Amino acid sequence: MGQHFLTNPEIAKKIVSFLKPDKLCVEIGAGEGILTSYLVEKFSKVIVVEKDTDLIPFLKEKFKNRCEIINGDILKDGEKIFEKLESFSVASNLPYNISSPITIMLLRFQNKIPEMVLMYQKEVADKISKEVSLLGCAVYPFFNVKEVMTLKPGAFSPPPKIDSAVLHFERKSNTEKINIDKYLSFLKMVFQNRRKILFKKLKGMVDETRLEAIYSEMGLKKDVRIDGMDKHKIFELYREVKGEKA
16 A cells, blocks of 8 residues: 555654644554554644554554544545544554655645655655645645654665655644635646746746736746745745635
């Protein structure tokens, strides 16, 4: 299922230490419960969502009544689970093959999530925290993101072929009120064919005269490509083009 189980308890303890104590934490994919052991010590309540049916009896026996264990697929069942909750932190050694769609899904509930600590393939973590990428821009309006740990393959069983990294997400104090579906659609469009001049892509979305005025107001050159923009400029351009200004 794309899982690489963390085996070092000290690393697990360190990962959980980046979260502040709170009422509720949701853990996505508990595996053998190495993170769970520290989460139940820190939070008033822990909800574990684990897809692997074979692991459920083991987890229930290990943690007894110390946490709520849900046998479910986070991509199929996550929204129903999260809609019932008021506020919750998130912890996960994410299944690497579905880490991006899980991140996008969590953004839909950003107003309920004060912070998250999530583990990714190092390459994906860099796209979120350091690079101008679709995923990094999607996260930008809602969370401040910091890489807090890098892990070698030997920290896992089975060991992955690449390094991993832990990111700490902290919700921004004044999160932006935007239509996230429109924003994601905009990002998919502007990040397609990255070498193509951005102005030409946007002409189909807004009147050209208005687009020229937006470029002038923002101090953008008409030949700029997406790689010549930073996350803030891309977000501001979206709000101008889509009329979702603050």
